Amino acid sequence: xxxxxxxxxxxxxxxxxxxxxxxxxxxxxxxxxxxxxxxxxxxxxxxxxxxxxxxxxxxxxxxxxxxxxxxxxxxxxxxxxxxxxxxxxxxxxxxxxxxxxxxxxxxxxxxxxxxxxxxxxxxxxxxxxxxxxxxxxxxxxxxxxxxxxxxxxxxxxxxxxxxxxxxxxxxxxxxxxxxxxxxxxxxxxxxxxxxxxxxxxxxxxxxxxxxxxxxxxxxxxxxxxxxxxxxxxxxxxxxxxxxxxxxxxxxxxxxxxxxxxxxxxxxxxxxxxxxxxxxxxxxxxxxxxxxxxxxxxxxxxxxxxxxxxxxxx
Amino acid sequence: xxxxxxxxxxxxxxxxxxxxxxxxxxxxxxxxxxxxxxxxxxxxxxxxxxxxxxxxxxxxxxxxxxxxxxxxxxxxxxxxxxxxxxxxxxxxxxxxxxx
Numbered sequence: 001x002x003x004x005x006x007x008x009x010x011x012x013x014x015x016x017x018x019x020x021x022x023x024x025x026x027x028x029x030x031x032x033x034x035x036x037x038x039x040x041x042x043x044x045x046x047x048x049x050x051x052x053x054x055x056x057x058x059x060x061x062x063x064x065x066x067x068x069x070x071x072x073x074x075x076x077x078x079x080x081x082x083x084x085x086x087x088x089x090x091x092x093x094x095x096x097x098x099x100x101x102x103x104x105x106x107x108x109x110x111x112x113x114x115x116x117x118x119x120x121x122x123x124x125x126x127x128x129x130x131x132x133x134x135x136x137x138x139x140x141x142x143x144x145x146x147x148x149x150x151x152x153x154x155x156x157x158x159x160x161x162x163x164x165x166x167x168x169x170x171x172x173x174x175x176x177x178x179x180x181x182x183x184x185x186x187x188x189x190x191x192x193x194x195x196x197x198x199x200x201x202x203x204x205x206x207x208x209x210x211x212x213x214x215x216x217x218x219x220x221x222x223x224x225x226x227x228x229x230x231x232x233x234x235x236x237x238x239x240x241x242x243x244x245x246x247x248x249x250x251x252x253x254x255x256x257x258x259x260x261x262x263x264x265x266x267x268x269x270x271x272x273x274x275x276x277x278x279x280x281x282x283x284x285x286x287x288x289x290x291x292x293x294x295x296x297x298x299x300x301x302x303x304x305x306x307x308x309x310x311x312x313x
Numbered sequence: 314x315x316x317x318x319x320x321x322x323x324x325x326x327x328x329x330x331x332x333x334x335x336x337x338x339x340x341x342x343x344x345x346x347x348x349x350x351x352x353x354x355x356x357x358x359x360x361x362x363x364x365x366x367x368x369x370x371x372x373x374x375x376x377x378x379x380x381x382x383x384x385x386x387x388x389x390x391x392x393x394x395x396x397x398x399x400x401x402x403x404x405x406x407x408x409x410x411x412x
Contacts, residue, residue, distance in 0.1 A: 127336075127337075127338045128338075130336075131335050131336040131338075131339070134335065135335075149332075149366060150366070150367075153332070153333045153366045153367045154367070156333050156335065156369075157333065157335065157367060157368075157369045157370075160335040160336060160369050160371075161369055161370060161371060164336065164337060164371055168337075226409050233337075234337075234371065234374070235370060235371065235374035235378065235406055235409055235410070237370045237374070237405075237406070237409070238369070238370050238371055241370050294367055294398075295366075295367055295396065295398030295399075296398070298367075298398040298399070298401045298402040298405070299397060299398045299401050301401055301402065301405045302401050302404060302405060305405065305408075
């Protein structure tokens with residue numbers, strides 16, 4: 001018996017990693033899920049999936065979780081698993097399935113080994129859990145990457161700042177965070193994704209920024225110091241500090257929201273993309289073979305932003 | 314031999330919260346505690362940062378920049394043991410919220 005629901009087929013072939021164009025491809029392929037308003041028979045075909053990075057995975061889980069929570073997943077919907085056993089195991093261990101069934105224990109065709117150096121994609125919803133998620137993901141990176149105490153502290157600070165932004169600004173039900181380290185290339189990546197109102201809608205709630213007309217400008221502005229939608233509560237320096245920290249390290253920061261994308265790394269790039277990204281995606285990539293020192297960034301702040309008081313000294 | 318008791322109003326942050334201080338909510342609770350203690354005594358409340366590696370910007374903003382200016386300026390809250398980096402971020406966030 002065939003379902004009378006509309007059919008949404010999403011094919012996810014190839015690799016979805018941080019390189020921006022590949023994330024753009026994922027955003028484009030997930031568009032039917034983002035735009036879905038009525039229940040549908042959803043088929044997500046991952047059979048030809050070759051690899052997926054933590055940021056892309058957080059985005060995929062966020063998209064699937066939303067259609068699940070809003071009861072848009074109709075009868076006979078299906079996730080077609082990757083043909084590659086390695087990729088399939090990775091997705092299971094990253095909680096792709098569990099995230100759709102509320103974290104229940106289910107029979108799995110995998111062995112969940114001790115979590116050393118590995119944590120699944122994690123969801124957070126409010127002030128009480130975003131920093132716990134930050135600590136958990138930072139712990140995983142600490143276990144999998146050769147980093148010093150200063151770098152570990154910096155990772156923790158960045159994670160907490162970016163995820164706190166989701167709770168305070170996104171008006172999203174949830175944020176999703178995933179992280180992965182690669183010792184061979186001395187790098188790690190952290191992705192924080194929400195499907196909330198996005199940077200521009202948040203920032204223009206502050207009358208000082210109400211005239212920002214496009215998403216890319218909104219993101220660029222939000223990356224400056226002391227820019228926030230809620231100046232009474234927030235200080236607007238978390239993303240700014242994160243960007244400076246990663247720049248000093250030789251890493252990169254990508255913020256993608258609406259049609260806007262700002263890439264801050266060895267070169268800075270501000271783009272208006274063809275695809276709409278609901279909410280905000282923040283991807284941090286850093287090197288573990290170079291200093292990642294947030295205290296050095298703090299010490300540079302007053303030099304770069306002298307206050308009137310220090311001018312008088 | 315007489316030993317001096319530790320100051321009763323000393324809050325040793327590293328002992329209670331670990332070496333990295335995160336989160337606006339956590340800072341808000343600590344700030345309330347400091348303000349309540351400072352208002353309830355004529356002695357200075359000492360906030361000891363010894364052992365703190367770093368703090369998040371939001372933590373710094375909530376703790377330093379939103380601390381009651383009357384208490385901050387009266388000397389009833391005394392901050393000790395901060396590294397130059399922490400002093401820098403503390404001044405930066407306070408400068409961002411002119412009272």
